[in-house]
Amino acid sequence: MHSTGLGKNNNLVMTDPARLLIILDDWARAGWIRWLDTEFAVFLHRQVPDASPALLLAAALTSHQNGHGHVCLDIHYCLSEPGTALSLPPESPVRQPELTPQQLLAQLDSAQWTQALHNALLVDDKPGTDMQAEAGNQPLVLDSSSGRPLLYLRRFWRYEQTLAHSIQQRLLSRPDVDDRLLSSCIKTIFEQLSQNTAAELTRDCDWQRIACGLAVRQRFSIITGGPGTGKTTTVVKVLAVLQALQHAAGQPPLRIRLAAPTGKAAARLSTSITSQLARHDLQGVPGDVSTVHRLLGPVRNSRFFRHHAGNPLPVDVVVVDEASMVDVELMALLLDALPAQARLVLLGDKDQLASVEAGAVLGSLCQRAALAHYWQQTSDWITSVTGQHVPDHLINNDGTGLDQAITMLRYSHRFGAVPGIGDLAQAVNSSADANTLNAFFDGQYSELKRLHIGNTRDTAFEQLIADLDNGYGHYLSLARQPPATEASSLSWDTWALDILQAHGHFQLLAALRKGEFGVEGLNQRIESILRSAGLLPPWQERAFDTDDARSPAPTQAAWYPGRPVMVTRNDYNLDLMNGDIGITLPYPLPVPGGTELRLRVAFTAGDKQKPVRWVLPSRLQSVETVFAMTVHKSQGSEFTHTALILPQHENPVLTRELIYTGITRAVRQFTLIDNNPKVLPGAVASSVFRTSGLLHAISGS
Numbered sequence: 001m002h003s004t005g006l007g008k009n010n011n012l013v014m015t016d017p018a019r020l021l022i023i024l025d026d027w028a029r030a031g032w033i034r035w036l037d038t039e040f041a042v043f044l045h046r047q048v049p050d051a052s053p054a055l056l057l058a059a060a061l062t063s064h065q066n067g068h069g070h071v072c073l074d075i076h077y078c079l080s081e082p083g084t085a086l087s088l089p090p091e092s093p094v095r096q097p098e099l100t101p102q103q104l105l106a107q108l109d110s111a112q113w114t115q116a117l118h119n120a121l122l123v124d125d126k127p128g129t130d131m132q133a134e135a136g137n138q139p140l141v142l143d144s145s146s147g148r149p150l151l152y153l154r155r156f157w158r159y160e161q162t163l164a165h166s167i168q169q170r171l172l173s174r175p176d177v178d179d180r181l182l183s184s185c186i187k188t189i190f191e192q193l194s195q196n197t198a199a200e201l202t203r204d205c206d207w208q209r210i211a212c213g214l215a216v217r218q219r220f221s222i223i224t225g226g227p228g229t230g231k232t233t234t235v236v237k238v239l240a241v242l243q244a245l246q247h248a249a250g251q252p253p254l255r256i257r258l259a260a261p262t263g264k265a266a267a268r269l270s271t272s273i274t275s276q277l278a279r280h281d282l283q284g285v286p287g288d289v290s291t292v293h294r295l296l297g298p299v300r301n302s303r304f305f306r307h308h309a310g311n312p313l314p315v316d317v318v319v320v321d322e323a324s325m326v327d328v329e330l331m332a333l334l335l336d337a338l339p340a341q342a343r344l345v346l347l348g349d350k351d352q353l354a355s356v357e358a359g360a361v362l363g364s365l366c367q368r369a370a371l372a373h374y375w376q377q378t379s380d381w382i383t384s385v386t387g388q389h390v391p392d393h394l395i396n397n398d399g400t401g402l403d404q405a406i407t408m409l410r411y412s413h414r415f416g417a418v419p420g421i422g423d424l425a426q427a428v429n430s431s432a433d434a435n436t437l438n439a440f441f442d443g444q445y446s447e448l449k450r451l452h453i454g455n456t457r458d459t460a461f462e463q464l465i466a467d468l469d470n471g472y473g474h475y476l477s478l479a480r481q482p483p484a485t486e487a488s489s490l491s492w493d494t495w496a497l498d499i500l501q502a503h504g505h506f507q508l509l510a511a512l513r514k515g516e517f518g519v520e521g522l523n524q525r526i527e528s529i530l531r532s533a534g535l536l537p538p539w540q541e542r543a544f545d546t547d548d549a550r551s552p553a554p555t556q557a558a559w560y561p562g563r564p565v566m567v568t569r570n571d572y573n574l575d576l577m578n579g580d581i582g583i584t585l586p587y588p589l590p591v592p593g594g595t596e597l598r599l600r601v602a603f604t605a606g607d608k609q610k611p612v613r614w615v616l617p618s619r620l621q622s623v624e625t626v627f628a629m630t631v632h633k634s635q636g637s638e639f640t641h642t643a644l645i646l647p648q649h650e651n652p653v654l655t656r657e658l659i660y661t662g663i664t665r666a667v668r669q670f671t672l673i674d675n676n677p678k679v680l681p682g683a684v685a686s687s688v689f690r691t692s693g694l695l696h697a698i699s700g701s
């Protein structure tokens, strides 16, 4: 076993930078932090050799926090609850370090640590405002303006300031809107498009109308709500109202762009809006949705985009769906590229897992959404324009300007026939206890099932996976009935589209990556289950070259018909986005003397002329098998039947947000697979706390 060689001198670590670096090295070897985090501290030490160990430790932990989705290190939180704040121990540590971060942090107090951060060469401790942000050149920024010392890498601090400044500006400069005209347009559009379900008519307050009014009234607004609360339905009405106002004013139609963070989420929004457009004549409301990256225009082989403050997007309105998945950098770049006059409407579920990258922007902005905090004058305006009355307990004259721009939709229309899924998600969200959670699976809801399995060799698990109606057997049976080799390319495309659609029928989600209950172990196990069931070809180990089955190519060993893969990195050359799912299938290709079937990966292309893109497997640089998918990767997707498998032991990765996100991916049926009765309630009791100074930067000053 590796030893740091420090022996019992651990109490000297905080007095000697060299010893601290040895400890950081040990943490990286133990898999508790990344090498990048350790290297960052080493780099700073080389630049400024007299930087204190406490500062180097803070720098490494700030970098570690960025890797866990936080924009900064919250000094107080880190000292008071180091395990939770730093998500340590990690999901699958290599080993226990000689001295854990928790033990080392116990040697520090907040005043001492903050004091050690005052180093003029490395830390900017008077960062001022966004406008002066370029002035400092220290790599770290200590922002104490909220009363809590927060340590940032300068890059992230600048993104947050840019965002805060831009949102503030938009909130301050409202567009000119004639309230009487707006009121009449809302009335007309809602009457024209309303489904008028019994549920809708019996509720006291129609939040969708309120959301519509507030989104039209401002240049920045957020519509948040759980699954099926009508975010998409509402935004279509917002856009229809905006175009109607333009029309009434004799102005040309607004230039509207719709975007989502992943290709999959973009396709889902496009499908939803297109189906509404098919039912109603909505002039000027587009059905095309692009990814946010594509909207900004990526410049090949660089981190830059064509659109930025110097070359703004030619738009009047931008709508971003699934905004909880947009990280602080991308959101800052988007706001930067948006003309000052344009409206931005963010849609998303504030309770879902945040982006994997640093910065839970939507979650931070919507922290106060449940209680609305509308001013009396906002409430009066809402009543006069939309006819709705805001309940008294949601009115608060101490609300912020940002509060006035946020609407939370509170009634789900999605789960009418399958209320168990929505009710369970809500119970998870409100931290229900073990008994309440268990009661959901006692048979009262046919849409909720629970499998207790000790390991993945359990027959019940095997049956679930291979099931022909509700498991992977569904799409794989279709995949085993290809058209005739000589059939038209349209027949092959139609077949592939049916399979891609059938694949969305069932998905197994996992919380972890490693181990028997992590996606890696599960993918192997599921492959072998499906092979034994005769649903996948038997030649697992034999290499199957993608263009010639007779010449094995070791690097391509994993390709076989039926293999589902997920793209893990945007590939602009192939026009595939992170999160896109393809299925490996045979495809007829001309060869001398006839036609032969070769393996290709079929992706939905979203193009009526060419609905399927058939990609040569070897061209796919970053893909992984996706029989099991992490809950993180499942965001922005939904599946008719979703199964969530939990590990045998509690783990810091398991949080309320993760369980909620997993459950809400289910449309008709949800199956929980677990064994240890403590794991579900333990996860539901622990919530992700994303440290960020964004809310204070917008509203606190």
Ligand SMILES: Nc1ncnc2c1ncn2[C@@H]1O[C@H](COP(=O)(O)OP(=O)(O)OP(=O)(O)O)[C@@H](O)[C@H]1O
Binding pocket: 195, 196, 197, 200, 208, 225, 226, 227, 228, 229, 230, 231, 232, 233, 234, 272, 413, 414
């Ligand atoms: N006011 C309403 N009355 C009746 N049905 C509604 C209403 N609003 C939305 N729906 C229906 O509820 C379903 C979900 O709506 P929608 O897709 O707009 O919700 P969402 O919040 O965008 O969902 P998701 O979180 O899944 O993206 C749709 O079938 C829609 O037609």
